[in-house]
Amino acid sequence: MELSEHIKTANVEDVTLRRPFHPALRGTLCVTSHHLLFSDRKDEASWQLLILLKNIDAIEKSVENLFGYPRAMGSSGTITIKCKDLLVLQLEIPGMEECLNIASSIEALSSLESVTEMYPFFYRPSHLTLNGPWGLSSTEQYYKQTERLWDRWRVSTVNSDYSVCPSYPSAVIVPREVDDDKLIRSARFRQGGRFPVLSYCHHRNGMVIMRSSQPLTGANKKRCKEDELLLQAVIDGSELGYIIDLRSAQQAQQARMTGGGFESKSFYSHWKRIHRHHERGKIVQESLIKLVEACSDPSHSVDRWLSKLENSKWLSHVHSALSTAGLVVECVERDGHSVLVHGSEGTDNTLLVSSLAQLILDPASRTVTGFLCLLEREWIQAGHPFQQRCAHSAYSHARLKQECPIFLLLLDCVWQVWRQFPLALEFSEALLLRLAQEVYASNYGTFLCNSEQERCAAGVKENTHCLFQSLLRPDIEEQYLNPLYEPTDLAIWPSVHPQSLQLWTGLFLRWTEYAQNMEEAREEVWSIVKEHHEQAGPDRTNNTLSTHCDTLTPFENLMDELTIL
């Protein structure tokens, strides 16, 4: 079926558009295969609103039909459109039939499942060409850049045809002394074939962060010699490594009943296991739904708001993600040990924790390019199933399948780090907001599909444009820079006291007047900084750096946690 066949009414005149904190507008509404277009025809400088249909999360319609009047006069309908970027719009459409037609077109076209029918495959702006480089980084590049790895680590292409692990990229970094056969055996012992691979090597002490999925020990406490050897090779003679298991000890025990499990002390004697409970899947998705619902009802009393905020548990997830990431950093930076992170599948919380840890540890990942590279390596290439996780957002009435806003949670955590270290990140909140939008609906192919294998099969690289490449174009990148950026080499340990964490108003209250006031204040900051740079000249002093050193102290909580073990 052609996409256009879904469109029964393509154009409606005299539609009224209502947006929060804006006067209502009248104009023409068009539905195309991928967009909803509203244009205000009155003004000469006409104003247009273009919404990707994929951005629409839920649509509610109500029709009023006044009996006894001719159709054209009496009937009209209202469509409420709730977008995945949390914007809510209302369209008053004259004519009941038109209204219903528009609504059903939107419903059908916003929930396309075939990747190649999605808009990135049709997006052809004049300033971009398809032949350009796609993506920013690769496993090989990371290996080449990281001199520390050359001695003891190698790039393995055992997964070049995606047969060992369908969700891994074709190349991974593993200990040099472990050959591909051992990797294949280790992969069989791990859920989804996600055997332990290197995620990050700390530039200061050469300690590494590994990630994997759970071992398939099962009820009989099976073991796998090759998996044990692989992990042994990771710590290479040093006496200790840490396994951060993102499930509670009890959950890990229970996982054995369904074939999963954990690394037992007796077989992995040099690894110390720490359990940290993290919610996943449906629970996190429901948190988002509850939080957005709480934010969108202005009539709540303070008590009700706080209880709804608490009930959503969203901030609790933020809290645990940051605490565990801090714990990983503590192990690597403070204790000087390598770490293996995993939960069950190793595609969600595992990536969340390992990438947050890198942001805290590694100054290179705090630049715009570095951060995008991190996302590319640790989320896109590492096989976070974006298509499944981001199929729907907070408003959808559809029955939940595999949706889970783990990536949004990551962005929220990064925002919290930025709040506490407003000078340490090269990018601003605007980049995080942009990513929060792009991950759900995009002109670009970057977040399509669930794994590299799927992207290859669909020809994403050949037929779509790369978001990260386009974000780095100098004129675009400027919008996302943090004017106050001052690089620091130190680890930036965020405080995880509940009092130090906040609701990300920039995202969750994005479409309110409040956001506008904040935006104006930000612009003022920009202009002060610009003036400063202009006046102080190119050789502006970085003497503030030294004063930061003593303030970048680790948060104290984690010490307690480590000693309890």
Added chain:
Amino acid sequence: MEHIRTPKVEQVKLLDRFSNKSVIGTLHLTATHLIFVESNSTSAQEIWILHHHIASVEKLSLTTSGCPLLIQCRNFRLVHFVIPRERDCHDIYSSLLRLLRPVSYDELYAFSYNPKQNDQQREEGWQLIDLAAEFERMGVPCDQWQLTDVNREYKVCETYPRDLYVPITASKPIIVGSSKFRSKGRFPVLTYFYQEKKAAVCRCSQPLSGFSARCLEDEHMLQAISKSNHNSRYIYVMDTRPKLNALANRAAGKGYENEDNYSNIRFQFVGIENIHVMRGSLQKLLEVVGTRSLSMTDYLVGLENSGWLRHIKAIMDAAIFLAKAVTVEGASVLVHCSDGWDRTAQVCALGSLLMDPYYRTIKGFMVLIEKDWISFGHKFADRCDQLDPDPKEVSPIFTQFLECVWQLTEQFPQAFEFSEWFLIQIHEHVHSCQFGNFLGNSQRQREVLQLKERTYSLWAHLLSEKQNYLNPVYSPSFAESHPVLEPSTQACHFKFWRNMYHQYDRSMHPRQSILKQVLTFKESNRELEGTVQALKTKLQKFGVSTSPLKEDAPASTDGERTVEGSSATENGYGELTGSFGSKNEPAVVTLEFGVARMTC
């Protein structure tokens, strides 16, 4: 001095409140301060605690490492010492108990504090804020409002100031009659005049109406207020108490206005709780946020159960109601609660702040506090526990006001000339008793104490370090385009004020500060601007004309470049970049962490 038995104890351990960290140092006890000096010479942290700031001292039972001493301060600092020998601990404990309970005003720090200023400077400090000038700024006296001398000798109402403004039609007998019908004689007087609509904000205490009593003079008084505003046929009477409390007061012969007896009033309850509820609420809040290893769930549930933000919102709602009635409807409003010095002060001050951009500047905010809080007799001595404490009178009413202002600064980052550190510093000094401004309960008492002669004014002190309290993104043009602030009262905008309640818990704060950074930039911009000006004048002296290049010929940038390229200018930049760091850094660093250190 005779109370200090052990002025110095060594090897004292200071425990961090939220972690297992501790430092060793020496504890000194002076007549005014408790001082802890860390032994480690590299960082050598010093903690100065003013005795007046100490709310309670607790000696816990002896442990193996020593005797723990827990000190809780009114500025929400909490320190936990462990003193090796029990005898020393007991000495410090009993000395502190005596020192933090001054028996007479003369013992307060303000009477011994000497910032090395001469009498003239001190007097100038006190003259900074002039309330007569403030009423003049509002346009009072005018054809409808006049200054009355009825309270010149504090005879009609001893908790009011001498100078009061009333409608011209309110004669002396009416005023006196009305004052007899109001709790503590606090009859309706003007506190803010909204010139644009000639609408007045008046304040008073509750009427002594009981179940049926009425007072013709009081009714005339309200009518006079109503008549002075031609824009509106009615006035609002806002009773800031919950209806139940007002009803209960009727049994005690007090109560609220009966709409049948007063012509053209619109009566409204707004439901702010009383001082006891507020005290309990803050206590609960502090208990929650003081818990170690607090989980997110316990934090949010605790925040909700404390009710603190609910109370903050109630005050804000009332102020918004007031501001709307005045600015939108053009109606005059009479605000009262029971005695008219707690909730009334909160609502009138906050309402005025919403209506008038002047109060959002540093100077204007001082004027506002001087007017609605100090002169109209908010009982600072009782509420802040300055002397002869009655625990039932203590209540964080003024703290709530400061917090409401902070919530507004969060919603309108460009609307205020000052940053939150200004609010926090004021809070600090309301309790420090270092300056005379907040001592005592009323103007009359302050005159008896001769504060202006014997103590210094906080406002002069704050203005002298104004740089530290500036909001770098303040925009006067925002004030012009938003003369009246219309804050959102959506619950999610009410946030926990971490920098106030955890000011001294360093591990809790952002490790880098936007405010600090932008302030530094702005300051250096200003300095550079100054240098450029200075150099220009110098150049002019040497006969080089710069102004035509700058002003008349903006197109000829080449010309400008030549001027900048001249060696004098370059040298200037060189000098500046060299000195800028060393000059600014210390000042800015003290902003956050040293903000509360007393100058002694």
